[in-house]
Amino acid sequence: MAPKIFIEPPTFLGEDPSIPAEEKAKKRFSVKGKHAVITGGAGGLGVDSAFAMFEHELEGVLLIDQNDEGLNKAKDRLQKVYPNKKIVTRAVDVTSPEEVFAAAEFASQTLGSIDIVLSFAGVGGKTVKDEIESMSKIVDINLKGTYLVTRAFGNKMVKQGKGGAIVMAASLAGHEVCVPASPNAYGASKAAVLSMRMNFASEFGRYGIRVNSVSPSYMESPMISDLKGTEFNKKWNQKSPFGRFGARGEICGPVLLLVSDAGSFINGSDIGIDGGMSPRL
Structure with missing residues (x-):
């Protein structure tokens, strides 16, 4: 049997002239009533994205890390601002098929539906020595982990039959050589994520599930906190058109575009969030 093809556009496109323009604009980026799963949920980019989606009426979230x-702290921060929202946490090793598929089942039962998945779990090596010693870990988490999360939660979304959105964390390093850094294992793992995004977009797109990625450069987060003020930071800033790392929250706009109806026809794409670094490298 051929898979069901979702071809109907969303209803925000202006058919009803009685709806005020401001309401249409708000609805376009709304995720009202939806539920999200975020891996790397204790990290800065994951938490920032959760805040942004709650601002746009997300109903509930499962944070995975x-x-x-870190999960408890993230939940406390979110619950303090959104006390009436459903915020659940689960400790998961994203490199373990058993744990990831169990988490997908847990999410389905606990949240009721899985509408949005942000696959943001990732690690890197800050020096060549670090990278050599941890290459297997880098590839396992960044590549295998992203695959398992997309496969497990994507399969659940297919069964739901409602479509959805998956966003993978790629990186500028997956596109370019990030001088003065040379993150070989990290860059290779993220380049593989970019390839995987296109394949999953083709597979899941016929079920109305959009699969895209974001490619940040260095963004302020706990993952790179020890780089601030270093010689590397200074050299990077000299190369950057904006003269700085990305700020907290600057990932939120692209993520909201990709998970809301505003991005309803975006599938298999990547959005660079790098302040213009990619054309200069």
Whole structure:
């Protein structure tokens, strides 16, 4: 049997002239009533994205990470601002098929539906020595983990039959050589994510599930906190058209575009969030 093809556009396109323009614009980026899953949910980019989606009426979220303490802190921060929203956490090793597929089942039962998945779990090596020692870990988490999360949660979304949106965390390093850094294992893992995004977009697109990615450069987050003020930071700023790392929250706009009806015809694409670095490298 041929898969069901979703071809109907969303209803925000202006058919009803009685709806005020401001309301149409708000609806376009709304995720009202939807539920999200975020891996790397204890990290800065994951938490920032959760805040942004709650601002746009997200109903609930499952935060996934290996860091229990970080998950608890993230949940407390979100619940303090959004006390009436459903915020659930689960410690998961994204490199374990058993744990990831169990988490997908848990999400389906706990949230009721899985509408949005942000696959943001990732690690890197800050020096060549670090990278050599941790290459397997880098590839396992960044590539295998992204695959398992997309496969497990994507399969659940297919069964739901409602479509949805998946956003993978790629990187500027997956496109370019990030001088003065040379993150070989990290860059290779993210280049593979970019390829995987296109294949999943083709596979899941026929079920109304859009699969895209974002490619940040260095963004302020706990992952790179020890780089601030270093010689590397200064050299990077000299090359950057904006003269700085990305700020907290600057990932939120692209993510909202990709998970809302505003991005309803975007599938298999990547959005660079790098302040103009990619044309200069």
